[in-house]
Amino acid sequence: MEDKNPYKLFGTGTAYEQVRAKNIETLPECDAIYMWALIRHGTRFMTKVNNLPDEMTNLKNKILKNHEVHNKRGELCSKDLDSLKQWTYKWNKVMNGELTNQGKLDMSSLAKRLKQTFNQLLSADKNKFFNYILDLEELTSVSFKFQNSLPIINLQNMKKSRFQIYLTILQLRSSSFPRCKDSAVAFTNELFGTEFSEINMNNIAENNTLLRSFKNTPTRVHKEYMKFIESKYIQEVIFEVSKRLGFETLLSYNTVHSLYKFCYFETAWDLESRSSFCAAFTPKHLKVLEYDSDMEHYYLYGYGNPENNIASFLIEDLFMKMNDAKNKENNDVATIYFAHSQTLLSLITKLGLHYDIQLLTKNNYESLIENRKWRTSYIDPFAANIIFILYKCNTMYKIAVYENEHITMVLPLDIVKKLHQTDLPSPEIKVTISASDPKILGSANLFTFIDGRKLMKNVI
Numbered sequence: 001m002e003d004k005n006p007y008k009l010f011g012t013g014t015a016y017e018q019v020r021a022k023n024i025e026t027l028p029e030c031d032a033i034y035m036w037a038l039i040r041h042g043t044r045f046m047t048k049v050n051n052l053p054d055e056m057t058n059l060k061n062k063i064l065k066n067h068e069v070h071n072k073r074g075e076l077c078s079k080d081l082d083s084l085k086q087w088t089y090k091w092n093k094v095m096n097g098e099l100t101n102q103g104k105l106d107m108s109s110l111a112k113r114l115k116q117t118f119n120q121l122l123s124a125d126k127n128k129f130f131n132y133i134l135d136l137e138e139l140t141s142v143s144f145k146f147q148n149s150l151p152i153i154n155l156q157n158m159k160k161s162r163f164q165i166y167l168t169i170l171q172l173r174s175s176s177f178p179r180c181k182d183s184a185v186a187f188t189n190e191l192f193g194t195e196f197s198e199i200n201m202n203n204i205a206e207n208n209t210l211l212r213s214f215k216n217t218p219t220r221v222h223k224e225y226m227k228f229i230e231s232k233y234i235q236e237v238i239f240e241v242s243k244r245l246g247f248e249t250l251l252s253y254n255t256v257h258s259l260y261k262f263c264y265f266e267t268a269w270d271l272e273s274r275s276s277f278c279a280a281f282t283p284k285h286l287k288v289l290e291y292d293s294d295m296e297h298y299y300l301y302g303y304g305n306p307e308n309n310i311a312s313f314l315i316e317d318l319f320m321k322m323n324d325a326k327n328k329e330n331n332d333v334a335t336i337y338f339a340h341s342q343t344l345l346s347l348i349t350k351l352g353l354h355y356d357i358q359l360l361t362k363n364n365y366e367s368l369i370e371n372r373k374w375r376t377s378y379i380d381p382f383a384a385n386i387i388f389i390l391y392k393c394n395t396m397y398k399i400a401v402y403e404n405e406h407i408t409m410v411l412p413l414d415i416v417k418k419l420h421q422t423d424l425p426s427p428e429i430k431v432t433i434s435a436s437d438p439k440i441l442g443s444a445n446l447f448t449f450i451d452g453r454k455l456m457k458n459v460i
Contacts, residue, residue: 007283010264011293014381021405024117030393034325035334042103043382053089066246074246080279087276099182106383107186174338222299228362301345310346
């Protein structure tokens with residue numbers, strides 16, 4: 001029987017359209033004066049494919065043979081089998097890890113909505129010169145030349161001059177990976193339209209100190225995550241998927257996970273269809289594998305890794321720029337970074353967002369299956385983003401936090417600065433805000449700047 005409402009939450013492989021806010025809310029009677037954003041690249045092709053296309057083709061043929069020759073051992077319906085028969089490998093190794101057409105649409109659509117909502121910050125005004133700032137020591141940048149009579153800036157001299165001009169500056173920076181740079185270009189093309197005549201991506205700095213520092217940070221597969229792979233929950237998925245596909249011997253975990261990867265990648269690439277390989281799973285199986293993905297990232301880039309210090313420089317960058325914007329120490333209206341899942345999850349962890357009192361372990365799957373805060377389907381899909389807007393509300397300054405376009409927290413800037421300056425807030429610290437504030441959302445864990453690394457050292 002066809003599933004008219006298929007389960008489409010796949011952890012970090014979730015399509016952005018599944019979870020983003022449908023409308024971006026703003027604070028009434030307040031002016032947005034600065035934006036700081038970290039954006040994960042849009043939907044991409046798989047990486048580390050190697051011999052996977054041949055392996056999946058062989059697996060497909062075995063599944064069909066199980067159903068059609070070997071006494072119809074499998075449990076797939078005729079529609080799923082027809083879909084599987086038509087499946088072919090649709091990309092080549094050159095495209096590995098690259099941005100897909102859907103990924104470009106993720107970025108351009110996000111830019112369009114942000115521009116409509118925060119027009120005063122992101123509108124291309126011909127009296128203003130917007131330029132990607134190229135820092136040859138730290139970040140990758142993309143530069144533009146303006147169509148009017150403004151001089152073309154010598155990029156090599158920008159490091160010395162820091163481009164100190166009186167015009168408003170919008171800073172957009174990217175990791176050196178092509179999928180991030182392509183995301184930045186798709187975003188900017190929508191943002192500025194024909195205001196810029198040329199995009200120059202030839203001046204690329206390969207140092208990613210701020211946006212790709214996780215490559216220099218040791219990570220390891222945590223023993224607790226390995227315990228979950230060996231748990232009854234995963235073993236039950238392996239048994240039932242093997243039986244569902246008509247195999248008399250159990251498939252390996254790696255084979256089941258490859259089926260899962262093709263299911264969510266192909267579903268994210270084309271929002272109008274569903275991967276043929278998703279038929280291997282029931283919603284119950286997909287929830288287990290979603291938790292499996294959450295645990296993996298939890299122990300690599302979340303609260304399960306006490307050594308994760310990837311986002312420290314980003315935190316400092318965020319508050320320095322918010323403070324500068326408030327004090328009008330520069331002309332910047334926005335800083336927008338394009339990076340990776342690892343960068344975003346590390347920042348979320350450093351901020352104390354989506355913190356669960358219970359650790360994610362193999363033993364508490366049933367209690368956390370629906371109620372955990374650390375759920376990467378919602379916090380880190382393709383094109384995930386966390387955006388901080390500094391608002392001026394009469395004489396008060398407030399920071400609004402947006403996650404995937406949902407407004408999740410509003411705090412007075414002064415309180416946020418105090419929390420940031422506190423090394424490790426104690427449980428006694430209370431944030432009291434007037435009930436008349438227009439938007440106070442989230443739980444006590446949100447935006448409290450709890451240092452998750454220190455908390456985890458006591459329990460792991």
